[in-house]
Amino acid sequence: MIRSRCLIRNSHTFVTSPIFYANAEPHIGHAYTAVLCDTAHRWNVLKNSNNQNSDSRALFSIGTDEHGSKIYQASQLAKKTPKEFCDQVSSKFSNLFENLNLSHTHFIRTTDSKHSEAVQTFWKTLSSNGYIYKSSYSGYYSITDECFIPENEVEKRNDQMVLKTTSQPVEWIEEENYMFRLSEFREKVKEWIEKTDVVYPVKYKTLALDSLTMEDDLSISRTRSRLSWGIPVPDDPSQTIYVWLDALVNYLTVSGYPQKQFVWPPTCQIIGKDITKFHLFYWPAFLMAANLSLPKKVFIHGHWLVDNVKMSKSLGNVVNPNETMDKFTSEGLRYFLLKQGNPSSDCSFSWSSCLEMINSDMVNNVGNLVNRSTVAKINKSGEYPKVESLESKVKEDTEKLMEMLEESYEKCIELYNEMMYYKLEIDDIDMSGKEAPKVEEISEKTKETRDLILRNLQESLGVDKLTKQLETDGKVAHVYWGTATTGKPHVGYLVPMRKIADFLQAGLKVTILFADLHAYLDNMKSSWELLKSRVVYYECVIKALLQSLDVPIEQLYFKKGTEYQLSREYTDDVLRLSAQVSQRDALKAGAEVVKQVSSPLLSGLLYPLLQALDEQYLKVDGQFGGVDQRKIFILAEEQLPKLKLGKRWHLMNPMVPGLTGTKMSSSEEDSKIDVLDEPDRVRTKIMGAACSRDQPDNGVLSFYNFVLFPIVSPNAIEISNQQFFDFESLKTAYLDGKLDENSLKTFLADFLVKLLEKVRTRCDNDVVKDAKEKGYSTVEDVVSEALKSSPIPELSTEQKAWKDVLGAELLIPDELDRVLPTISSSNPLEIMFVANGKGKFHLGFVAPLLKIKSLHDSGVPVKGTILVSDIEAFLDNEKVSWGAIEARGIYYREMFLSLIKRLKLENIIEVKIAAEHEKYFDKDYVLDFYKMASAVTRDETTICEGSALSGNLVPLIYSLNAHIHRPDLLIVGNDSTVFADLSARLLRYFGYPAISHLAIPTVPGCNGQKMSCSVLDFLLDPLDTPKQTKTKIARSFCEPGNLDGNVAMQLAELIVFPLLNGSCLNIPRSADNGGDVSVSNYRELEHEFVTGTNPEFPLHPGDLKNAVVGVINGLFDGVRADFADKTREKLVKDAFMASKGKKK
Incomplete structure (x- = not known):
């Protein structure tokens, strides 16, 4: 390997980010790389903050790559000059880095004049050292990747040559270029990668070595006529320097090169896995040719997906990091990227996971800790002692805690040095009022x-x-x-x-x-x-x-x-x-x-x-x-x-890796050896197992470590005339080449065969043989087949009329068509509404009662059931105690019974509490519950509010309730139709008939949104005083120009007129205001309110609200009377007790 020249500085840290291609706006992947680099740089600065060496510096460079064909093409599409286009895009990257609060020391653009000088000087150095020559060159060129592609990496698809890996098109180019003698450095680079720890994480070393496949020399220029947007070759203006040579030199430019004194080499170069070849083949070869030191570490990370799908403009799923920061702040996004980002694999971004992580870790854990540590009740003065005195006191009082923190400190340093930020854990710290545990002597x-x-x-x-x-x-x-x-x-x-x-x-x-x-x-x-x-x-x-x-x-x-x-x-x-x-x-x-x-x-x-x-x-x-x-x-x-x-x-x-290098698993045949496998099969699998010296934690060595040596200890084993008393000596011998792979595997295979022979002998009996035959016979699908569609009977004229009365809001109507032919006055249509009693009872629960009444009054033979689902209520509101939920079930039942009495529906509707059913949570019910959980995903069941897992179980309990009670029709609010679809799929999947649903409009609260059990200020509680009911409705929106948002009009349509049941709604007014108004239906009311029979005296919103209040209070008065006794008062109190506790 070529020895690099001496470093100018003896002590420095130098973190580099790849410069980002300026052909499009930045996305979340750019933000991750930038934050990863920034964290590494900040850690370097923090570690060296007490370094008194005046020659110590910490550098961090980042920037934009602005030359090449893609830039030129993008600028043409944008109808700008290449420089104008790059200025615009580069500023977006610069703004992103500012918003991310990066601490970079250098922001470089490859269009900077100092960079052009550095590139041309570097070119001259390579040329003067004899590594550049001119030659005719031909090959497949990828504009996307800005490089020539070896022929073995392309193939023909649809009459076009494309890259095998990415399907990007390539074109055949023949021209005279300058060539770099890359072939002279291939083995030297390979040796550098294999014999050093430069590549991290280690798993990417294989990727780096695989990138060294190119055996030819490298074309490092393009004809100026084909590519004018770039740095010209020194002394040859007809050629443009290859964009990747240009881009890689940026690291030298920011170091001060080509000045006499510059900071070199980089201590950590951070890159995405897609540019491994350029940074771990071309770049070290260039540096060797220029007699410059090689980087100390190249840290590689995976890509970012969005909801586990590759980001793509065509899919419209590219995540803009600035928009993400607008929602989660820069600190929130930085935390999420570092915590979610595992460099060893591709990572996935989703808005929901980002929100969950920030709330869970930053708000609930760290935020809670800081708040509890600084709240005025604890620290009234707002002053804090000096660190030295505080440290002394803390050590004195909580020695055990300090020991724990010291261990965490060491672990934290280790993870920061390795840049494995995602492994850092934030745990709840709850030491308030606790004394340090006493260390007691033990025998x-x-x-x-x-x-x-x-x-x-x-x-x-x-x-x-x-x-x-x-x-x-x-x-x-x-x-x-x-x-x-x-x-x-x-x-x-x-x-x-x-x-x-x-x-x-x-x-x-x-x-x-x-x-x-x-x-x-x-x-x-x-x-x-x-x-x-x-x-x-x-x-x-x-x-x-x-x-x-x-x-x-x-x-x-x-x-x-x-x-x-x-x-x-x-x-x-x-x-x-x-x-x-x-x-x-x-x-x-x-x-x-x-x-x-x-x-x-x-x-x-x-x-x-x-x-x-x-x-x-x-x-x-x-x-x-x-x-x-x-x-x-x-x-x-x-x-x-x-x-x-x-x-x-x-x-x-510890876990023993499988034979293929992954976790050994009972369900992965290639990764394991079964205990009762035949000897030949055991030997074959051991001899074929992965046992690379580059991966000392492979399955073969791990088996020696965790199984073989513990069994034979304290005796030694002998392999190839060498004795080993412990695993470390064997491992060292193998990694140093003193023990060959075949001997290592052969001894292990012999040991296992001998050990497992004892097991096979003990299992050679009829009990095991019978269990094996029955337990591992051909598996048949025992999940119930979906019910086969049967012909739908013809409906009679009367039955068709009933279906018309039910309306167009039927969901899964085919199931009702199978039921209607059996319906008669002696066998009425069984209708059920499931009430999730998670909060205060309100007027919205009157709507399903009125719907059942309407169907009955229209001649449809019906029998109604209100099912109060107490378990659903608990799952959907995890802050409520079990005891309160039980009381709440009774409270809801009594509320419904009171309303049913007011509406004279006692002979039509009954009220049940779900948990009182004999099959509720019996063995079959529980098994069906778990079976359903195995048939749906988290996303499909994320319907209810809140982040607790219990909310995802609500649709399962709903489906099981439907199956147990088997009504002919279920009523559901039109905002909850997802329950109908999901329950139908689950029931059919397990061979049960689905159930038709009837969607009815939801009753609005006084804020115009759906009336909710948990929004007390805007719900209409039957136990509110008449004045409270009037005040709430009086505050609601009520303008003629927006009937959809008009609360009083909606209450009139959904509640008031169905309650009046054909009687007129009288709206008192003074003679000066046009006198009383009387309307018999909603259409007449809408006409009076919007237009008015007498346009000189339009219906005032206050008069309308008072009329609505009068009808609703008339209904509530009877409920208030029923709940006036002390027994029911206590019932309400028990239903809303605040403490959380175990079920009675």
Whole structure:
């Protein structure tokens, strides 16, 4: 490798951003790169703030790339000169960086004169060193990428040559160009990439090496006649310097080059993965040719998608970062990009996820902490002690907390140095009123037992609680490990089995949970009988595994999840937990164990909640699992105590990578070796496993580390005449080339075959054979087929008339057509309205009663049911206690009964509370609930307000209520028709008939919006005083020019005239104002209000409002009278008690 010349400065940091192409406006991807660079630069400045070295500098450059064919073409389309066009676009980038509050030291434009000087000087250096020559050149050229493309990277599609990877068109060009001797540097660049840590994250090293495929020299100029917009070649004005050579030199320009003193090399160059070839092949080759030092680090990141779709102008989904900052502020956007942005993969932007993250982390956590720390009640003076004295006091009072903060500090520094900002966690800090825990002495026996329990774990939580329990409780500690019976046990199970052996040796009681419900939901094509056989198979294999390791299993217990997970009590707790966990937190908790997609299944969000609750229902003291369970364990530690269900300790073993380099999974055949695989299959899979020295955490080495050595210890193993007593010595020998891959794999294969032979022998019996045959037979689809369409019977004249009365607002009308032929006076049409009693009862609930009354009065034989859904109410309002919800159900029932009495509908309508139904939350109901959760996504069920996961469960409960009660028709507000469509899809998916819905207009509140249970100032509560009702309506909008927003007119149409039932609405007025007005229907009222029978005396809004108030108060008076007794007064009080608590 060429040795670079000496650096001008001995100590500096130099962060570079790629300069952005000025052919279009900036988008969210540009903002991410810029913020990533800015954070790295700020961290450098912060770290070096106490550096007394006067020769130390911190640079950060960013800018715009303004030359090339694309710029010229874009300027022509914009009818501007290239310079005018670049000035306009570059200013937008500059403004974006200012809005993002970047701290860059240099903003460069490639049209700057100093940059042109640097590029031409660099060209002359390459030329004088003998690396540039002139030659005829031909090849495929991509205007999009501004470079020639090797022939093996293009193909013909639709009579046009295009890039294989992007389908961008290329054109064949033949011309005389200047060439750079790139071929002389290919091996040198490869050596640099392979033998240094320059590429980060490490996963991109393969991408960098793959970019070195070009074996020819590189054309570094274009004819001036074809490309005039660029920097001319020195001493040859007929040629323009290649835009990528021009662009890459920008890093030298900002450093001070070509002056005698300049800051070099960059300490961190940050790029997107799409420009890897230019920065990790062309750029180091150019620098080597110029005898300049190479960058210290090239940090590569993935792309940004929008809702998991690539950004595209044609799709209209390009996100403007300035618009995003207008909504979320620059600090909010910066935080989201760094927290959401995992450099190792492509990331997705969505407005909802940005809002959730900012509210959850910045508002609820950090904002809450700052507010509680600075509020005047705590710090009345508003003054703060000096840091030194405060530090001393804090250390004195909270030594344990300081130790924790020190550990966090070190971890934080590590992550900032690695630029892995997304891994930084913001946890709630609640230390108020707590004393630092006392460090107590423990016995040597306890220490030995604890060390045995903790050995070879990757991480543990709550060790203090475990230690205290071992020392003082006097009872056997109980831990559980769970596995879903989705596939077959594989050799990765040997890792937890080794730890379970330690637990049993330590005297712990161990329960192994077979999560059969999870397995069923993961693949609903598996029958319950099949899954029962799989549980038997799993139990036999796991017992055999442990016995083959000479582990006594007297203290080992087995449990199936469905033995308790389908109970009413367990499901109640799932719903309670869902009410305090947000969608985002549930998704985050399952990130490592649930497949991540743009719109995850709802069951995937419930998975972490179920696993957390298993701790309570298995009555264990702790849970054991892989380190991929960490976020679920943290969820359990944070959330279960809030339900007064206790906090457990958690132990995590490392994960053994699969044979293909990914996580070993029961459902991924290529990644695993099944415990009962035949020896030849075991050997074949081991010999074909990924075992690269570049990836020392591969599955082969990991198996030595976590399985083989713990089993053989303290004895040594011998491979190729070398003895190894521990994993580190073996790993070093292999990575240094002293141990070859074939020998490494052969020894492991022999070891596994020998170990698994013991397991196969123990499993060679009829029980295992029968379980395997029944549990892994051909899987048939057991999800009920959708009901086949049957012919719709012909309707009679009377039945057609009934359907006409129902109106055009029918949803899923075919289902009603199947029902109507059976309807008669002796078998009336059963109509149901589901009332979600989450807040105050209001006038809007009168509308479905009036609709049922209208149908009855029109001759349709009907029977109505009002179903008060208390569970829906709880899920849709997580701040309300279970006790209050139960009381609220009764309150709603009494309200409806009072109104029904007023409307004389006692013989037509009954009121039920959903939870009182005998099938409510029985085994079939619960199973259907989980099945539905596995059939819909989070986005499909995000209907209710709020961020709690419980809101997504409301459509499921609605569908199940519909299925249990089976009405012929459901009434729904016209703003909630999504419930009709979703419930129909869910019911049909599981073989149940869908139900027709009738959409009715929603009653407006006094603010003109839909009347809502939670907006007290604008709802009309039957228990309001007559004056309150009048005052609320008097404040409402009521102008003739806008009837759609006229509250009084809408109330008249939807409530008043249906209540009057054909009687006239009398509107008293004085003789001076034209006298009384009497109208018999809404059309007459509209005419009087807008035009007036006597135009000299139009109907005044105040007179109209008073008339409406009179009718509504007339209805409410009877309800007020019913609720005047103390029993009902207490009922209302109980229904709206403020405290949150456990269900009675």
